[in-house]
Amino acid sequence: MKTYYNPQDLKKFGNIGEFQKGLAEKFFDYYGETFKDGALTAREKSLIALAVAHTLQCPYCIDAYTTDTLEKGCDEEQMMEAVHVAAAIRSGSTLVHGVQMMNKVKDLSM
Amino acid sequence: MKSLEAEGQALAKGPLQIQFLENTPINGYGFTSFQDKLNEIDLYPLKPTGIEIFQINLGKMCNQVCKHCHVDAGPDRKEIMTRETMDACLNAIEESGAHTVDLTGGAPEMNPDFRYLVEKLSGLGKKIIVRCNLTIIVANPRFHDLPDFFKKHKVEVVSSLPYFTAVKTDSQRGEGVFEKSIHALKKLNAVGYGMEQSGLILNLVYNPSGAFLPPNERDLKLQFQKKLRDKYGIYFNELFTITNLPISRFLDYLVKSDNYEAYMEKLIERFNPTAAHNVMCRNTISVGWDGFLYDCDFNQMLDLKLDIPDPHLNNFRRETFNIRNIVTNNHCFGCTAGAGSSCGGAISG
Numbered sequence: 337m338k339t340y341y342n343p344q345d346l347k348k349f350g351n352i353g354e355f356q357k358g359l360a361e362k363f364f365d366y367y368g369e370t371f372k373d374g375a376l377t378a379r380e381k382s383l384i385a386l387a388v389a390h391t392l393q394c395p396y397c398i399d400a401y402t403t404d405t406l407e408k409g410c411d412e413e414q415m416m417e418a419v420h421v422a423a424a425i426r427s428g429s430t431l432v433h434g435v436q437m438m439n440k441v442k443d444l445s446m
Numbered sequence: 447m448k449s450l451e452a453e454g455q456a457l458a459k460g461p462l463q464i465q466f467l468e469n470t471p472i473n474g475y476g477f478t479s480f481q482d483k484l485n486e487i488d489l490y491p492l493k494p495t496g497i498e499i500f501q502i503n504l505g506k507m508c509n510q511v512c513k514h515c516h517v518d519a520g521p522d523r524k525e526i527m528t529r530e531t532m533d534a535c536l537n538a539i540e541e542s543g544a545h546t547v548d549l550t551g552g553a554p555e556m557n558p559d560f561r562y563l564v565e566k567l568s569g570l571g572k573k574i575i576v577r578c579n580l581t582i583i584v585a586n587p588r589f590h591d592l593p594d595f596f597k598k599h600k601v602e603v604v605s606s607l608p609y610f611t612a613v614k615t616d617s618q619r620g621e622g623v624f625e626k627s628i629h630a631l632k633k634l635n636a637v638g639y640g641m642e643q644s645g646l647i648l649n650l651v652y653n654p655s656g657a658f659l660p661p662n663e664r665d666l667k668l669q670f671q672k673k674l675r676d677k678y679g680i681y682f683n684e685l686f687t688i689t690n691l692p693i694s695r696f697l698d699y700l701v702k703s704d705n706y707e708a709y710m711e712k713l714i715e716r717f718n719p720t721a722a723h724n725v726m727c728r729n730t731i732s733v734g735w736d737g738f739l740y741d742c743d744f745n746q747m748l749d750l751k752l753d754i755p756d757p758h759l760n761n762f763r764r765e766t767f768n769i770r771n772i773v774t775n776n777h778c779f780g781c782t783a784g785a786g787s788s789c790g791g792a793i794s795g
């Protein structure tokens with residue numbers, strides 16, 4: 337069955353340089369550098385990436401960062417808490433816009 | 447849960463595992479054999495650097511049946527080393543010049559002559575390591591004094607604890623294992639193991655509870671230290687991270703969970719030449735319960751004996767041993783992936 341998302345394609349990510357080498361190299365250098373231990377540990381960065389991947393709902397990133405967080409020593413509970421952080425921010429940011437709606441309602445109402 | 451052997455599964459047999467490892471294509475790679483990889487870095491045939499560690503497998507009997515066990519150990523396994531073979535080991539240890547003797551199994555303590563061997567080794571002045579699964583200490587009253595026995599002979603204790611939570615530990619090692627392990631660790635701490643300045647070494651072993659590679663050893667040690675200390679008041683010395691090799695029960699798991707190809711691909715992709723130069727078989731000899739000789743405990747389980755004439759304890763000669771070619775196959779990718787893996791944990795930073 338043909339689908340838009342194929343798990344095998346994740347491994348081909350590195351090939352994006354085929355069509356534009358220079359920018360791909362810059363991107364992967366930056367990417368690699370970003371995920372190294374810094375003020376945040378590589379493990380903390382991996383959990384952030386996992387949360388962001390869920391916000392973007394990117395199957396490639398969810399696949400990659402589920403494995404990566406496990407390989408950074410995280411467990412299921414920590415990983416699910418990271419997803420909840422993503423979910424809380426998403427729902428919170430939806431709800432906080434309710435204030436705009438309320439403002440507008442008040443503007444329009446007698 | 448039973449051993450693969452007791453269930454009569456095909457992958458219980460070493461030669462069938464080798465056949466599988468050699469002939470199953472790895473997605474996207476055609477096939478890169480371990481030999482090809484060693485050739486690429488001029489390391490084939492792999493040669494020993496001397497004998498430092500003499501590892502003895504005292505038998506396949508164990509009180510646990512862990513899902514990943516490369517020995518396919520369990521209560522249903524009856525293979526066990528006799529005292530006569532232990533005596534032959536003692537002679538070979540003297541001949542070998544090894545400074546360390548590493549006792550493993552199964553649960554080595556279940557061998558009825560385990561204490562006899564430790565006492566003899568202690569008399570020889572060798573450093574003794576026991577790979578203790580922890581739960582054995584609390585399994586039966588006759589094992590309750592093991593911490594004191596270990597202490598008396600200054601045995602270094604190396605114990606598996608795949609994680610600092612019950613869920614992850616029990617999913618790999620069996621229901622209730624975490625709680626019993628914590629209990630046993632407290633007993634070891636109580637006699638001084640893992641405590642500062644006691645000189646009694648308690649090292650823990652992490653191995654992934656699934657088809658992924660171990661985390662960075664240093665980072666994980668910090669997490670383990672904090673969690674075990676804060677929650678349970680437990681102390682230990684080092685944490686070793688060990689990669690699961692694609693053999694025996696872990697291989698069976700990989701195949702049944704449809705993770706085999708992706709896992710092998712990952713091991714091959716993360717091949718690390720520095721780790722390859724430092725694999726443990728270069729300075730280790732491994733003896734099976736029946737006295738046969740192997741390059742490592744993994745080869746032992748695959749029935750890949752030393753590549754020398756008559757590879758048995760009774761004919762042990764240091765010279766022949768030091769000029770042999772190490773027998774490798776595709777399972778060896780497990781020792782060379784990422785930071786590498788050995789019985790002493792990661793082998794390169």
Ligand code: SF4
Pocket residue numbers: 508509510511512514515516517518519520551552553579619
């Ligand atoms: S991994 Fe160790 S404790 Fe678990 S079954 Fe195998 S020998 Fe026993």
Ligand code: SF4
Pocket residue numbers: 725726727728741742743744745772773774775777778781
């Ligand atoms: S599996 Fe054994 S023979 Fe192969 S590299 Fe590892 S230690 Fe050496």
